[in-house]
Amino acid sequence: MVGHLIFRLTIWFLLTANLSWLNILIGLSISLLLPRGYTNPETLKEWLSILGKILWAIPLAYIEAFDLILRPHNDEDMVCEQVEKKRSHRLVFLDILLITFTPKTIVVKYHEEGWYEVHRVTRRKKP
Amino acid sequence: MSLLLIAMILVLLIPLYDAWKNDNIWQKMLAFASISTKTAILILFISVLRDDWAIGIVGAIVLTVGNAALMLLANIIKRMNET
Amino acid sequence: MMDFISYTCLIVGVIFWFWGTIPLLSERSVLFKLHSLSVSDTLGSMSIIFGLLLKIPREWPLLVLAIVCLVLWNTMLGYVLAYCSSSGEKRENR
Incomplete structure (x- = not known):
């Protein structure tokens, strides 16, 4: 769960290269909203x-x-x-x-x- | 810098020639995979040379999309061989 | 100093490209060529992008993204090509 979030946020920030509050909010919501498959927890x-x-x-x-x-x-x-x-x-x-x-x-x-x-x-x- | 660019274009000629000459489909796929990566890197290189980042973004997109398309194509060819 | 390192990276990358691409012309199996292509296309390109990164650190997000994309997609493409071509060739031999 947390690993997913970190991975997606990293990609988002690399893509946009913009650290304003609005951008962080958008990235956070997108990475929470994207569906994720169920896997066994590691x-x-x-x-x-x-x-x-x-x-x-x-x-x-x-x-x-x-x-x-x-x-x-x-x-x-x-x-x-x-x-x-x-x-x-x-x-x-x-x-x-x-x-x-x-x-x-x-x-x-x-x-x-x-x-x-x-x-x-x-x-x-x-x- | 431009010497390096010329060397890179020379390298790009090798898989082009191979894709033209080789008849085996998998060898051709290898050559195309090589072309796809090399062109993307060339685009990135040129974008740094000209200091134009719109071109660089195109390079990054080509890097992803080209490889993904080749993966799909490989799967299709495999299916067609099976039936 | 920075210039020197970045030029070294670029030149090493181009040498990798040359070394890994020339076996494409020989008559070896697909898998053997795949090994040399992974040297040239993944490692050589990584070194070239790293050289560019040292040259112009201003646009690092795009170049880091390019490196990540390169590593992920190229190795996956290598695996998929190996898998598809080997199962395809086994059928032809039968």
């Missing part, structure tokens, strides 16, 4: 851990990009990654976003039973 701890992951993902992505450029990765393979089963949709979405954001790995498919098919590039040649 604990604060999960949010904190995912926030940490997001902040870490950006430098990690650049490190991987330089790694890809300096040492050519020519091989590709598929792996399955296990995650916990009961996660809310938003957390699953963020997980997929984070995995796909780093250039070495891309999520190809998400299975309801709780694992992702991940495609990645590697260095070692196939025997």
